[in-house]
Amino acid sequence: MVTILLACGCTAHLPVKQTLLENDTQLKTKSGATFTAPKGWFVTSSKEFIVLEDPDRQLLMVLLENHEPNAAQAIESGWEHYRPEFARVVKQSIQIPPQDGLDEVTQVSYETTTQEERIILGVGLRKNKTWYVVLLDSTRAALDRRNAQVMTALTSLKVPGAEPESFAGKKAHPLDAKKLKAFAAFVEDARQQSKVPGAAIAIVQGDKIIFERGFGVTPASLFMIGSTTKSLTTLMMAKLIDEGKFTWDTPVTRISPTFALGDEAATKKLEMKYTMCACTGLPRQDMDLLFHYSKETPETRVKEMGAMKPTTGFGETFQYSNGLVSAGGYIAALAAGSEKDLGLAYDAAMQSRVFDPIGMKSTTFDFNVVAQKEHALPHGADLNLNYIPMRIEDEQWVTSIRPAGGAWSNVQDMARYIMFELTKGTTGSAAKRRESQVKISDKVSYGLGLMMADDHGVQVMGHDGNTMGFSSGMFFMPEQQVGAVILTNAQGAGAFTGAVRRRLMELLFDGKAEAQETLTTNLNLWKEISKKGLENVSFSPDRNWLSKIAGTYANKSLGTVTIRLSGEKAILDASEWKSPVAQKTEKDGVRKLILTNSPVAGLEFIPEEHAGKTTLKLETAQQKYVFEPIKL
Numbered sequence: 001m002v003t004i005l006l007a008c009g010c011t012a013h014l015p016v017k018q019t020l021l022e023n024d025t026q027l028k029t030k031s032g033a034t035f036t037a038p039k040g041w042f043v044t045s046s047k048e049f050i051v052l053e054d055p056d057r058q059l060l061m062v063l064l065e066n067h068e069p070n071a072a073q074a075i076e077s078g079w080e081h082y083r084p085e086f087a088r089v090v091k092q093s094i095q096i097p098p099q100d101g102l103d104e105v106t107q108v109s110y111e112t113t114t115q116e117e118r119i120i121l122g123v124g125l126r127k128n129k130t131w132y133v134v135l136l137d138s139t140r141a142a143l144d145r146r147n148a149q150v151m152t153a154l155t156s157l158k159v160p161g162a163e164p165e166s167f168a169g170k171k172a173h174p175l176d177a178k179k180l181k182a183f184a185a186f187v188e189d190a191r192q193q194s195k196v197p198g199a200a201i202a203i204v205q206g207d208k209i210i211f212e213r214g215f216g217v218t219p220a221s222l223f224m225i226g227s228t229t230k231s232l233t234t235l236m237m238a239k240l241i242d243e244g245k246f247t248w249d250t251p252v253t254r255i256s257p258t259f260a261l262g263d264e265a266a267t268k269k270l271e272m273k274y275t276m277c278a279c280t281g282l283p284r285q286d287m288d289l290l291f292h293y294s295k296e297t298p299e300t301r302v303k304e305m306g307a308m309k310p311t312t313g314f315g316e317t318f319q320y321s322n323g324l325v326s327a328g329g330y331i332a333a334l335a336a337g338s339e340k341d342l343g344l345a346y347d348a349a350m351q352s353r354v355f356d357p358i359g360m361k362s363t364t365f366d367f368n369v370v371a372q373k374e375h376a377l378p379h380g381a382d383l384n385l386n387y388i389p390m391r392i393e394d395e396q397w398v399t400s401i402r403p404a405g406g407a408w409s410n411v412q413d414m415a416r417y418i419m420f421e422l423t424k425g426t427t428g429s430a431a432k433r434r435e436s437q438v439k440i441s442d443k444v445s446y447g448l449g450l451m452m453a454d455d456h457g458v459q460v461m462g463h464d465g466n467t468m469g470f471s472s473g474m475f476f477m478p479e480q481q482v483g484a485v486i487l488t489n490a491q492g493a494g495a496f497t498g499a500v501r502r503r504l505m506e507l508l509f510d511g512k513a514e515a516q517e518t519l520t521t522n523l524n525l526w527k528e529i530s531k532k533g534l535e536n537v538s539f540s541p542d543r544n545w546l547s548k549i550a551g552t553y554a555n556k557s558l559g560t561v562t563i564r565l566s567g568e569k570a571i572l573d574a575s576e577w578k579s580p581v582a583q584k585t586e587k588d589g590v591r592k593l594i595l596t597n598s599p600v601a602g603l604e605f606i607p608e609e610h611a612g613k614t615t616l617k618l619e620t621a622q623q624k625y626v627f628e629p630i631k632l
Contacts, residue, residue, distance in 0.1 A: 019043045031065055033132060036156040036442065038149040040316065049082055052153065058142035061153065062135040071106035074131035075122035082135060088120055092532050097521045101162030102127055113588040114606070119143050127159045144621030145283060145311045148318035148440050156442035167509040168457025172480040175203065179507045180211050186503045190519055191215050194496040195387055196488050198376050201500065202411035204422065204476070204483045209415045222362060222375040222408045223487040224395055225472045226465025229407040232354055232417070233329040234276050234433050234449030239353035241429035245335040248273040248432055256331045259302065262309040269314055275328025276448040279438035281310030282321040283622045289322065290600070291574055292559035293397040298342035301400045302327045311622060318438045318446055322404040329403025346403060358420050360413035365402045367392060375408070376489035378469020380598020383537070383582070385530050387490055388598045390469045394577065398467060405465060411485050418476050418483035426478070434461060455505065466492065468599035473497040482508065491598065495522040537594060541583035545591065546570045549607050553616050553627035561616070561627060572605070
C-alpha cells in the first residue's frame, strides 16, 4: 500500500491521509465486519467511516455503521454524519431480498438533475440491531465502468452473526420422479406469475438427460440463446487451438493483420484469449448494434472496432463488449481454413467443431432455417411491462455479431452441450475457458465465454443470454455432474430464470425454500420501479412540442431516425424498427422522448436547441450520440 498525504481532504472532517491500494485488500469496520476494497482504489479511514474512491476520482463509496430503528433513518443518519450539507430528495426506496444471513436490505435512490449525470444511492443492510450503511455518489459513466468492483466490495461484506446458507460438502440428491414433479409444478406456476409466454427446460444428471419439458412450447422449439452463444464460440476456439491453428496467447493481429482497436497500445496487447475475457477495459457499445443493422456485415462490425477505446486498464475490472467477442470469434474462424468471408468461415467452424461433434442437430444461425422449423416467437416488454409478440426478423440485429449471441437452439441440443461440458470440458484447451480472468462480484468471475460462481459453496459454471425477445440460462456443476438449461421467449425474464435455478438448487441440496419468495419480491420490485418511472411520463405528448421536433435526424454511427406526427401522437422510425413515443418530463424540467413499444421500450432521446436548430441526444452510461437534423 502507498500512503498519500493530501493538501486538503475532499471532506473536511476526514483525516488528510489516503492509502492507494496496490492489491485487493480486506478492510475491517469497527464492529469487525470485513469487505474487499479493489486494487488501485484510494481508501480513507476514520473512526466513523471507511471511504473508497475509484482511480479516476469520479466514484465515492462510504461504509459506516449505526443502530437506528429503521432503514430510512439509518441511511439518512449516515448522510448527516458523513456529509452534513446533504439535502437530496429521495427518489425511490425499495426493499431487496436479503441474502447471506442478513435480516434486511433497503436501497434508496436520490433525485439528480439531467445535467449532473450522477447516480446517488444509500444502501442499508441490517443484522440484528446493527445497520451497515453504504453511501454511493458517482458519475453514471464511472459506475458503469467500475460496477464490478463496486459489486465485489458490496458482496464481499461479511458481518458478525450473519451465517450464509451453504451447500458445501453436500452430495446432490438424485432427482427422482417426485422431485421432478415438484420442480415442474413450480416452473409452471412461476411462468404464469412472470407472464412468460413460453419456456423449455432440460436437466442433466450424471450421464443422462433426466428432464426435458416445454411449458407453453415443446422441447423441440427453437429459441435464440443470446450470449449463451459465447460459451459455444469459445469452445470452437478451443477446438482450433487443439488442432494447432493458433493458441490462446496468439496476438490477434498475427491472424488478422489489419485488425485494430481505437487504441494502439491495446491493439498490441490483444491476444486471442483477451477477445473473450471481458477484461480488456472495452465497454459495452450496444447502441451501435441496434440501429440500421440490416446494412451491417461481419466485416463492417470488425472494422467498427477501430473506433472503440478502452475506458479502464487491461485486467482492471469486468467490462462486457459484444463487439470484441464477435471479432474474436470471426478472426478465430479465419484460422480454420481457406474461407475468407467472416460469416461463412464462422458458421462452418461452428458446425464442424461444435454442432456436429456434439450432435446439436437443430442449432443454427440461419433465420431462414429457423422460419421453416418449430420455433418460439420472441416477446418484448412495453413500458407497462406487458409482453408483446415480435417477428423473428426483429432479432436480426444480432446476425452480424453472431459469435456474441446469435445462435438458435432448443433444450434438446443444449442438454447435449451440457453433457459435453460435464464430461469433456476439462480436457485440452477447453479447460482454459474455466479459469477466472476478472471478477464480476465477490463470488462470481468471468473466464473465457463462461462465468464461474460460488453458489452457496457449490461451484457453478455457465452463461446467461438475452436478446430483444428471448432470455436464457445455462449452468452446470462439474463436481455434482448436474446441469440445466432454461430457454424463454420473453425479454428480461431474469426473475423467472433465477427462481427456477434457485428451486433446482433447493431440491438438489435441501436448501431453504426461498425460490417463491424471491420470485414474488423481484416481480414486485420490477413493477414498483416501472410504476415509479412512469410517474412523469405522458402518453399524450404536447403536440406543439412534437411539431417542433418532427423531422429526420442523422448520426454518423447510428444512421438516421425520423419523427413523424400521426394524429395526436408521434412515431420514431429507425428503419428496422419503430415505436410510438411518449413525453417524459424530468423534475428539473428537461423534456425527453421515450419509446413505448418493444423491442426498444424505454429508450430515451433528449431534444436540444443549438444555434437555432434542434438536435436529438441519445445517451448511454459511457457514450453520447447526437443526431443532427437533415433535409431529405
